[in-house]
Amino acid sequence: MKIILNNREETFEKDTMNVAELLKAKNFTFKIITVKVNGSFVKKEDYETTLIIEGDDVAAIHLLTGG
Amino acid sequence: MYKEKLIKSCVGIAGCGGLGSNCAVALARIGVGNLVIADFDVIVQSNLNRQYFFFNQIGQKKVFALRDNINNINRDVVVDAHDIKLSPASIKTLFQKCDIIIEAFDLAEMKQMIIETVLTEFPMKYLISGVGLAGWGNNNTIKTERYDKLFVCGDQQIEVSQDCPPLAPRVGIVANMQANQALEIIINELNK
Numbered sequence: 001m002k003i004i005l006n007n008r009e010e011t012f013e014k015d016t017m018n019v020a021e022l023l024k025a026k027n028f029t030f031k032i033i034t035v036k037v038n039g040s041f042v043k044k045e046d047y048e049t050t051l052i053i054e055g056d057d058v059a060a061i062h063l064l065t066g067g
Numbered sequence: 068m069y070k071e072k073l074i075k076s077c078v079g080i081a082g083c084g085g086l087g088s089n090c091a092v093a094l095a096r097i098g099v100g101n102l103v104i105a106d107f108d109v110i111v112q113s114n115l116n117r118q119y120f121f122f123n124q125i126g127q128k129k130v131f132a133l134r135d136n137i138n139n140i141n142r143d144v145v146v147d148a149h150d151i152k153l154s155p156a157s158i159k160t161l162f163q164k165c166d167i168i169i170e171a172f173d174l175a176e177m178k179q180m181i182i183e184t185v186l187t188e189f190p191m192k193y194l195i196s197g198v199g200l201a202g203w204g205n206n207n208t209i210k211t212e213r214y215d216k217l218f219v220c221g222d223q224q225i226e227v228s229q230d231c232p233p234l235a236p237r238v239g240i241v242a243n244m245q246a247n248q249a250l251e252i253i254i255n256e257l258n259k
Contacts, residue, residue, distance in 0.1 A: 007212060032175040034182050039215045041186035059214040063182070066201045066227035067086045067173040067238070 001054040006061075015054070019047040023060060030062040070098060074143075075259045077101035078249055079165035081153055081181055083129040084108070085233050086197045087171030088119035088136075089242035094249060095137040095144045102137065102144055103165055106130040107152040117235040153177075155184040162189070166257050167249050170196035171242070175226075182217065193256075195220065195248050200241040201227040202234070209240055211248055220244040 002011050005026070012025065019035055019042055022028075035042045036059040042050050052058060078099055080087045083106035091102055106129045110120045114129075124132040134148040149161055158181060162168050168189075170181050178196060185194045199221035200209075208222040221241045227233050253259075 007214070032179050034179055034186075036186065036214060036217075039190075041183055059217075061182070061198070061214070061217075061219060062223065063175040063178045063196075064199050064201075064221075064223070064226040065173060065175045066199070066225075066233050067082060067084050067171055067178075067197060 001052075003052060003055065004057040006059055017052050019050045019052065019058075022052055022058065023047070026060070028060050028062065032063045034061045034063065035059065036061075069254050072253050072257065072259055073098045073250075074100040076167070076253045076257065077103065077165045079103040079162035079168040080105070080171055081158065081162075081168060082106055082171035082173065082177075083133045084114065084171065084173055085117040085238040086200075086242045086245065087169065088129070088133050089117075089239050090169050090171060090246045090249075091133055091137060092119050092140065093243050093246035095141045097246075097250060098141065098143065099249075099253070100143070100145060101147070101164075103147045103149070103161055104130055104133055105149040105151055105153050105157075105161055106133075107150060117233055117238045153181065155180065155188070158184050159188050162192075165192065166259075167193040167195065167252055169245050169249065170194060171245070173227075186217065190216070192216065193249075193252050194218070195245045197221050197241045197245055199223045199225050200233060200237045201225045202231045202237065206240075209237065209244065211244060218248050220248060
């Protein structure tokens, strides 16, 4: 499937993945991350049940201390 | 006329440290009419390496010292200052009237908290976050990414640590980038 991840097109072999699988595939193992799928915020407890399919727009934003 | 749009706009600033104090001052200088600022912290000397405060303000609450500094720059800005540690509930109350919210916290956990609160409670509001501003150099890694109404300014890579402190130049760049993004939204996207 082709999706938009963090504003860039990415291709994955699988036809669908849940959010947890996507984060693992991308090695996004950061402690503090905020995920949006098609504009909607996805709670951490919903990572395994939220499916990503062809054409989805996903943002996985890694937050860092400093301000 | 862009000045009219600025006068009518309201920007909320969550945190008055390195990002918040510099961003608020930039917005005040250009004439944003209403600022809602919130912070619970007190100024200490080590803050002066990047935050918009002065030596004689050490010991004062940041939020009130920032209100004074804004008033000394532009008397026409209405500043609503809140001495509070923000939570999801207080964010919902204090920033209700704001068109745009600036995330200007220090800790990653707090950044996550406000982003998730705004995405859930205020999906129609603009939120401009600052992520990745520690250290020095690397001018060209600092950028702005847009995700619908959420904007993230910074390099999104470098975290503060003992050997990589937050310093005036890069913190100031990101704070002013947040202000510049707010300005662009006020002029091009808000219907006021």
